[in-house]
Amino acid sequence: MKDHLEEFLDLSQDPFDVFRVWYSEAQKTEEIPSAMALSTVGVDGNPNIRFVLLKDFDRNGLTFYTNYKSVKGREIERISFVAVAFWWNSIKKQVKIRGSVYKISPEESEVYFHSRPREAQIAAWASEQSAPIESYAELLRRFEMFRKQFENKDVPRPPHWGGYRILPQEFEFLVYTQVRLHKRVLFERQDESLWRKIYLCP
Numbered sequence: 038m039k040d041h042l043e044e045f046l047d048l049s050q051d052p053f054d055v056f057r058v059w060y061s062e063a064q065k066t067e068e069i070p071s072a073m074a075l076s077t078v079g080v081d082g083n084p085n086i087r088f089v090l091l092k093d094f095d096r097n098g099l100t101f102y103t104n105y106k107s108v109k110g111r112e113i114e115r116i117s118f119v120a121v122a123f124w125w126n127s128i129k130k131q132v133k134i135r136g137s138v139y140k141i142s143p144e145e146s147e148v149y150f151h152s153r154p155r156e157a158q159i160a161a162w163a164s165e166q167s168a169p170i171e172s173y174a175e176l177l178r179r180f181e182m183f184r185k186q187f188e189n190k191d192v193p194r195p196p197h198w199g200g201y202r203i204l205p206q207e208f209e210f211l212v213y214t215q216v217r218l219h220k221r222v223l224f225e226r227q228d229e230s231l232w233r234k235i236y237l238c239p
């Protein structure tokens with residue numbers, strides 16, 4: 038039997054609307070609905086992947102935050118095209134998005150950085166993301182060092198920490214079914230606001 042999310046997928050011509058409706062349903066039932074597997078092309082030409090958190094979403098794209106000097110940051114610098122996938126087990130839905138990716142403005146990163154808990158702000162200074170470190174204790178030592186350095190002060194945003202926005206070129210929605218006749222619907226961008234909708238074999 039179709040649920041209202043599947044019904045909406047069948048009726049809609051706009052993948053942003055479908056994503057918004059599905060995501061808001063996932064937010065009611067999933068512990069971390071914003072977790073998305075982010076795939077990049079490695080500097081060796083092979084695929085790479087890790088989870089990041091979706092922080093913001095509208096027609097301009099999907100925003101996540103990270104360290105620009107991390108492995109993913111360097112990979113995006115080289116090939117500014119990524120894929121992300123969500124799996125929401127509680128509603129048995131998968132969403133895949135592919136698109137170009139760009140850095141958001143420093144001002145926008147600034148606003149988000151200062152909305153974060155103080156510990157997370159200090160951690161952004163302490164962690165040279167993806168760089169080797171002698172031990173976990175060394176990471177804690179660095180955290181403590183920056184905590185002291187910023188005592189009684191605002192923690193500034195590290196210049197290498199900020200947001201990326203993914204501008205979708207295609208969305209694929211999958212309704213998972215027990216009988217393995219999953220419903221897959223691909224939306225391909227034709228221009229700014231026109232999408233081609235295609236049903237795919239599972």
Ligand SMILES: Cc1cc2nc3c(=O)[nH]c(=O)nc-3n(C[C@H](O)[C@H](O)[C@H](O)COP(=O)(O)O)c2cc1C
Pocket residue numbers: 069072086087088089090091101102103104107108109110166167
């Ligand atoms: C659920 C979850 C959410 C995460 N969210 C983020 C995130 O929003 N930004 C981030 O930089 N790393 C996040 N991480 C850590 C990344 O998965 C990854 O380990 C880190 O960014 C380094 O990746 P890289 O070496 O490929 O650049 C998250 C990990 C998990 C398990």
